[in-house]
Amino acid sequence: MSDDKKLQEFLKKNMKSCPPAPNREYQNILERIEDENKPAISPWKWMGLFGTSVALGVLLFVSLPYFQNSKEQVLTENTQQVEELLQETFSDYASSFEEDEVL
């Protein structure tokens, strides 16, 4: 027997036998092909997503000036409050200093 023939028989003897195909293999293949042909997201869903994004963008654009105004208003109010507080503190301090001098 040739060397190649011996190797062939040895391999055939020692390889596990291939399991049979599952019953519904062909049907499963067809189902997978049909699934792959379907778009992952339907056109209606794409349109919905696009519409929602546009609506959110418009909302943000419209509300931006409002946020900016309110931010400036808060800053102005805070600055006024700080100024008043400083004035009160310094006037108190100045008057007490004058009293000390008189004494």
Next chain:
Amino acid sequence: MSQLELKEFEEIYRTQASRVRSILFSLGNQSEVDDLVQEVFIKIWKSYSSFEGKSSLSTWVYRITVNTAIDASRKKKFWSFFDVFKGEEGVAKADSSTERDLVEKGLSKLSEDHRAVLVLSYLEGFSNAELADILDISEGTVKSRLHYAKKEFTETLKKAGVSYE
């Protein structure tokens, strides 16, 4: 799918599925053979329109099969790197020394290209010319790969104290 396409596809499945399954199994993809058979036929379905008929239909089908098997083996090899972290389970498996396990070990040591020519030639019975067509290489390359694959495989077996002669 048109009825004509479906009929042709069914015919390819009917005539080639068992050979495709056998090739995938022999090329070392035993645990995922069912998934790979599906993958091969999906690829056939998708690329059937680009089949030019330069080779026979069966050669084209086997080329897709072998490429799918080699890709799957490479992926498996890449992920097997992480098996190191699995601990003793893998070691115990590698130490088992029945003849069948040693053959499996010897084949898995070969590169994907060498394993493919060895298995397709000795187990699946393809001639060198058919292999050259399927693997898209010259017959000289097939002979050379077969020579080195056989040599490496035989040496691995000898080291483990197994001989087929």
